[in-house]
Amino acid sequence: PQCQIFLDSPMATRATEVYNNYAHLLSKKCQEYKERDGSIFDFEWFVYTPDVEASKKINEFDRRTIIIAGSGMCTGGRILHHFKNRLWNRKNTVIFVGYQVEGTLGRRLVDGARWVKIFREDILVKAGIHTINGFSAHADxxxxxxxxxxxxxxxxxxxxxxxxxxxxxxxxxxxxxxxxxxxxxxxxxxxxx
Known part of the structure; x- marks a missing residue:
């Protein structure tokens, strides 16, 4: 089904700019996307959030959405606003694609915490919490x-x-x-x- 996708990470946004600037070094398919669309990452439902205010407005969005937000261990950054506004709702799902270090909010969520504290507020965790292994950059x-x-x-x-x-x-x-x-x-x- 159609849904809005938000890239809510300044670092990820800058990384996409690097890929776009050097698309000539990527696969032929990526080069074709760049030539046709002007970017290898832009498509109709994809939105970059340029600043914190735009990030916070995502939480007013009441339709199906995917939010890609950084801060790997969930210890700071924009992800905390999304968690505060969404963890309490069982209709939401958080998917971790990287390892979560002990003692971090991310690890507490992965370990099944029922309550977490975000911005000095206790939040009941009803959202689904899942981990996809294999995306971490950590070597064995x-x-x-x-x-x-x-x-x-x-x-x-x-x-x-x-x-x-x-x-x-x-x-x-x-x-x-x-x-x-x-x-x-x-x-x-x-x-x-």
């Missing part, structure tokens, strides 16, 4: 080992992202494979190279 251990093994002259390895228990396991693997110390960087830690 073997991919990380392969990637690191292609680096010449590597003298130090720092782990700066991920859950602590997973970092400890990865550190052990990397130390065994590369025969060197691997440092897990703590939050706010400063490293002098």
């Amino acid at each position: 251990q073997s991919a990380i080992v392969k990637w690191i093994s292609q680096m010449d002259g590597l003298t130090r390895i720092f782990l700066i992202h991920g859950e602590k228990d997973k970092q400890i396991i990865l550190r052990s693997v990397l130390e065994n494979v590369f025969d060197q110390k691997v440092h897990i960087v703590e939050p706010e830690e400063v490293i002098y190279l």
Whole structure:
């Protein structure tokens, strides 16, 4: 069925501009879209939200809609306004396409929280919450080992992202494979190279 699609993410909007500016480097199909439509992403029901006010107006939209909003862990940004206005309604669905780190709003939702606090207001979660795996940019251990093994002259390895228990396991693997110390960087830690 026909529905409005909002791209409500300044970073994603800028990324689409990059793709449009370099469409000549993309597939023939993308080049055809660009030549025919002026953009590879524009189509009749697709709307970019240029600012916060336009973003907030989406919540006045009462028809079927898809909102594509950033802030991967849901810790800030425009997504919070959509959650505040939509999580309480069972007619809505939130689809996560990336990993949600422990301690974040996104993780609490994925883990099935019944209530969440947004802008100091308790919100009852009635919306469907789903995760589609496979879209995350996070690599698995073997991919990380392969990637690191292609680096010449590597003298130090720092782990700066991920859950602590997973970092400890990865550190052990990397130390065994590369025969060197691997440092897990703590939050706010400063490293002098």
